[in-house]
Amino acid sequence: MTLDEFRNNVDLYSADLSRWPQAFVKPAVAFMKDNAEAAALFEKQLLADAQLREFTPGTGDMSALEARIMQGLAEQSPASIPVTPAVAAAAVKSAWKPSWIFAPSGGLMVIALIGFLAGFNPQPTSYVPLDPSYVAEEQVLASADVYTYGANGEIY
Numbered sequence: 001m002t003l004d005e006f007r008n009n010v011d012l013y014s015a016d017l018s019r020w021p022q023a024f025v026k027p028a029v030a031f032m033k034d035n036a037e038a039a040a041l042f043e044k045q046l047l048a049d050a051q052l053r054e055f056t057p058g059t060g061d062m063s064a065l066e067a068r069i070m071q072g073l074a075e076q077s078p079a080s081i082p083v084t085p086a087v088a089a090a091a092v093k094s095a096w097k098p099s100w101i102f103a104p105s106g107g108l109m110v111i112a113l114i115g116f117l118a119g120f121n122p123q124p125t126s127y128v129p130l131d132p133s134y135v136a137e138e139q140v141l142a143s144a145d146v147y148t149y150g151a152n153g154e155i156y
Helices: 003-013 022-034 038-053 063-076 084-096 098-120 137-143
Strands: none
Touching: 003 022, 003 038, 022 038
């Protein structure tokens, strides 16, 4: 392992060796034992990680942040529209429209209705005279007398 590879791994995975890939841990520890510069780099990263873990953002006055945001809006907006808190609130309020939700769902409802009507269209049932649920046995036997058979077995 070279110093550049070690530095790259420290930057990628931090100084917490449990986050490193298993294949890199043993070579990194051996490299730190042999190279004082790598050990110093690792210690420096350990201190930076500890500081990041202990850092808590302050809960200061939000009016300064609001003023900075409003100033940025004023610089980017056209000169004819003065940016006041009321204008900014109206812009945020008008940015969302209920039609964005209902327009796609309306189209889906029309498609679903067309599909329902196409599937609901009743198809005529085929009449099978030999099916006992349609005709009684006497009717089937009586219908055989109606047909006339030719010499070659054709039905007339």
